[in-house]
Amino acid sequence: MKIGVVTFPGTLDDRDAARAARLAGAEVVSLWHADTNLHKVDAVVLPGGFSYGDYLRCGAIAAQAPVMESIIKAANGGLPVLGICNGFQVLVESHLLPGGLIRNEHQNFICRDQKLRVENVDTAWTNEFELGQEITIPLKNGEGGYIATQETLKQLEGDGLIAFRYLELNPNGSMNDIAGLRNARGNVVGLMPHPEHAVEPGFGPDTATAMRSGVDGLKFFTSVMKALVNA
């Protein structure tokens, strides 16, 4: 199974995302922002960072990149796509997910191990979790405040399109504590926290058992492997 990881100018976490995909057993293909060719990948990760320096709006310029033209088309056809942090912002700016992300309510950049509740397991990227499972993965963003119109929020809640919610602390003022969303089909998932930073013992968040032993993020990548095998 081949997972493509996109690099835009200003992307930072592409190597971590590639490593996470490899740990889940995938073959990783690097995708370049200026190339419309997706090289027959079975899934795509839009990693975190500050594409195009966050100019105009976070993710707005990346959403216009040649590679996104192909990804938007493929995502509408069912290709699994995961957007992490800046990748989530790119998905929102590409209209693959609704709403917008604005500067954190408290105006500070925030970096912490964040507890989340898994709100939906019927997606390509969350099927290995239990519904309602509490997980901890790192969060690091300056513009992670999720907003949408009341009408959109009602639809997201009613249709079960919220994939993850912040627990214990809402780190950025996101409406309805929304940390991540899925699309109706379940192939597109976006979230602000970083699963790819919690995939390997020794480098993840602290757990009750041992320091830096948290690997809750790995299930995003094993989920998509499972979804692809069953597809």
Place this chain on the structure above:
Amino acid sequence: MPKIIVEVMPKADLLDPQGKAVANALHRSGNERFENVRIGKRIELHVSGEVTEADLAQAKLVAESFLSNGVIEDVVNIHVEG
């Protein structure tokens, strides 16, 4: 060279953290009269020759589809200068 000016503001009912930070700094320096501050963007589109109706229509299109995000921002003004 004539310019098409596009002005974009964060939606009125949304928190504008940038404006809030600037308002706080103004208040610290004794400018209490300026109760609230909101910060938007002015984007200049430079056009060679004369600005046509078609240019303006295209500017309106990109202003709404790319230069602003309708979920969080409003295009408040588009006009020609120079």
